[in-house]
Amino acid sequence: MDSTTLILVALGGLIIGFIVAKIMEKGRASKTISNAKKEANAILKEANLEGENVKKDKILQAKEKFLELKAEHEKVIINKDKKIAEAEKRTRDKESQVSNELAKNRKLNEQLDRKIKDVAHREEFFNKKQEELDKLHSNQVQQLEVISGLSAEDAKSQLMESLKETAKTDAMAYLQTTLEEAKLTAQQEARKIVINTIQRIGTEEAVENCVSVFNLESDDVKGRIIGREGRNIRAIEAATGVEIIVDDTPEAIILSCFDSVRREIARLSLHKLVTDGRIHPARIEEIVRKTEKQIEQEIVEIGKRTVIDLGIHGLHPELIKAVGRMKYRSSYGQNLLQHSREVAKLCGVMAAELGLNPKLAKRAGLLHDIGKVPNTEAEVETPHAILGMQWAEKYGEKPDVCNAIGAHHDEIEMKTLISPIIQVCDAISGARPGARRQVLDSYIQRLKDLEEIAFAFNGVQKAYAIQAGRELRVIVESEKVSDDKAAQLSFEISQKIQTDMTYPGQVKVTVIRETRSVNVAK
Incomplete structure (x- = not known):
């Protein structure tokens, strides 16, 4: 065979092989597609089964939730029915109780009517008896007048004269008659006029420290403070012990009292009542009680601020309260807290200059007049320096401080160098021009x-x-x-x-x- 034939044969073989390969590849592709379709069908079938299962589960869950909500709803309805039944029972009980009360009231009314009739009969009987007694009394008086040879008025006069020392009621009437006769004399009346004039002049300085002016938004508030027939102003005066003066001064009333604490309680109480607008006796008493507690708290705060300002530490709470009360006390017209603060500062400076303990001197200077602050118990006839020393000892103050308090008016012997410093600084504070007034202190003591x-x-x-x-x-x-x-x-x-x-x-x-x-x- 020549080369051409060989080439043709080779080409033919290649073509045949290519065709066979294509045929085989096509068979494999169709097989793959068939397998893919089978797998897809299987997946779809499985997905459908899972969807049905999920659907059944969700339906079951929904049914369970529905049954649960239904059970809860039934419980709520049962509870409401139970409450309604209880309310109906209480209502029936109340109705029964009211019926019983009405029946009792009817019986009581009947008893009351019977008693009223009985009282009326007794009153009529007593009136008849009283008339008989009056007749008998008049007959006896006439017989006594005939026997004694005195008239009823003469016998009464003699009886009053003999019993006026023992019978206080008759003695008061006799004293009133005597006073009326004494008032008729011109000399006695003139003396009273002179004494009253001296009194008004003598209290002029005291009034400056014994009154407070309470400002009002308008004069219409004055009528509400006074109240119907003066009941509100009487209630305020009775609750606080402060005299309230309502005059023609525009938009102001005057509070008069020698006790600064009572005057401040009245002022704050009036402020609360006027701000609130409800002014009546019950409300007044409630506000005054609250204000008294507020003042007590304020006294403690004043004492704390004072000891902090002066750098004094470790003071007993009762002594702190006594220091706070000094704000509402005066000594010879001088504010006791201001005086004590001034003495404390002077003592601190003087002690520092002399090389002594300034803190201890300040402490003694602040407490030197605590004996002038009234205690919760009844005041005793003890000098205020000794009383203050006793309080300081009672509440744990150092002996140096106690001795300085007790010796600042020479009631006891001075045992420390701080004691003369307290005495000197007290004199310096009180000796300033205008610092003290003897008249005011004696006036306040007289009222106490x-x-x-x-x-x-x-x-x-x-x-x-x-x-x-x-x-x-x-x-x-x-x-x-x-x-x-x-x-x-x-x-x-x-x-x-x-x-x-x-x-x-x-x-x-x-x-x-x-x-x-x-x-x-x-």
């Missing part, structure tokens, strides 16, 4: 003595000296003091004041007795 005399009697609940000491208002406990006893108590207090005290002019003693009945409506 007036109140103490009232408290010495049994049954006295409160006592307030007002109108610059010209009136003593005493509030008594209605359970312990009767109306007759109140008149007698007024007389006895006036006699005690007249015997034990020296004062200009007159002192009017007013005894107030009131009865309160309190019930609670539920």
Whole structure:
């Protein structure tokens, strides 16, 4: 075979091989496609099964949730039904109780009607008896007049003369008659006019330190403060012990009291009442009680600020409270807290110059007059320096401080170098021109003595000296003091004041007795 034939044969073989290869490749492709279709069908079938399962699960969950919500709803309905049944039961019980109460009230009304009729019959019977007694009495009086040869008035006069020392009620009437006769004499009246004039002049300086001006937004508020027939202003004065002066001064009223604490309580209480707008006796008493607690807290805060400002540490709480109370006390017209702060600063400077302990000197200087602050107990006749030393010892102060307090007026011997420093600084503070006024201090002491005399009697609940000491208002406990006893108590207090005290002019003693009945409506 030639080369051409070989080439042709080779080409033919190649073509045949190519065709065979294509045929085989096509068979494999169709087989792959068939397998892929089978797998796809299987996946779809599996997916459908899973979807059906998920659908069934969700349906079951929805049914369970529905049953759960239904059960909860039924519980709520049952609880509501139960509450409604309980409310209905309570209502039926209340209705039954009201019916029983109404029946009781009807029975009580019937009993009351019977008792009223019985009382009317008894009253008629007693009236008849009284008429008979009056006739018998008049007959007996006529017979006694015939027997004794005296008229009824003459016998009564002789009886009053013989019993006026023992019968206090008749003695008061006799004393009143004597006073009326004495007033008729011109000389006695002239003396009273002169004494009252001296008294008004003598209290001029005291008034500057014993009054506070309470400013108002308008004069319309004055009428609300006074109240219907003056009940509000009387309630304020009774609760605080402060005299309230309402005059023609525009947009202002005056609070008068020698005690600065009571005056401040009245001022703050009025401010709260006017701001709130509700002014009536019950509200007044409530506000005054709250204000008293507020003042007590403020006193403690003033004491704390004072000791912090002066750099004094470790002071007993009771002594801190006493320092705070100094703000509302005066000594010879000088504010006690300002005086004590001034003495403390002077003591600190002087002690530092002498090489002594300035903190200890400040401490003693601040506390040197705590004996002038009234204690919660009754005041005793002890010099204020000794009383202050006793308090300092009681509350754990050092011996040097206690000795300086007790010796600053030479009541005891000075044992430390701080003691003369306290004495000198106290004199420096009080010796400044205009620092002190003897008249004001004696005036305040006189008012305190007036109140103490009232408290010495049994049954006295409160006592307030007002109108610059010209009136003593005493509030008594209605359970312990009767109306007759109140008149007698007024007389006895006036006699005690007249015997034990020296004062200009007159002192009017007013005894107030009131009865309160309190019930609670539920």
